[in-house]
Amino acid sequence: MPEIRLDSTPFTTLALCDCGWRELSGTRAGAWRCAAGHLKSVHSDLQAARTALNAHYACTRRARSTTHPRQAGSKRAGRPPTKK
Numbered sequence: 001m002p003e004i005r006l007d008s009t010p011f012t013t014l015a016l017c018d019c020g021w022r023e024l025s026g027t028r029a030g031a032w033r034c035a036a037g038h039l040k041s042v043h044s045d046l047q048a049a050r051t052a053l054n055a056h057y058a059c060t061r062r063a064r065s066t067t068h069p070r071q072a073g074s075k076r077a078g079r080p081p082t083k084k
């Protein structure tokens with residue numbers, strides 16, 4: 001089973017495979033997605049590709065949840081009138 005490693009810097013992520021394949025991406029999610037495609041097309045390893053794709057989805061979910069912190073709190077219903 002080929003092994004994928006990710007080498008991250010603050011701005012780029014390099015996906016590396018045992019076979020010597022490497023792909024530069026801007027995000028960890030993108031790197032995992034490239035790795036998934038590589039594992040499926042070159043190594044025909046569907047299980048490893050699925051694992052890499054799950055890592056990709058985990059990264060995109062994490063990115064989405066931190067991108068819009070205000071949206072959750074902005075849809076506040078009208079406050080009940082304060083009693084005097």
Ligand SMILES: [Zn+2]
Nearest residue numbers: 002017019021
């Ligand atoms: Zn490979």
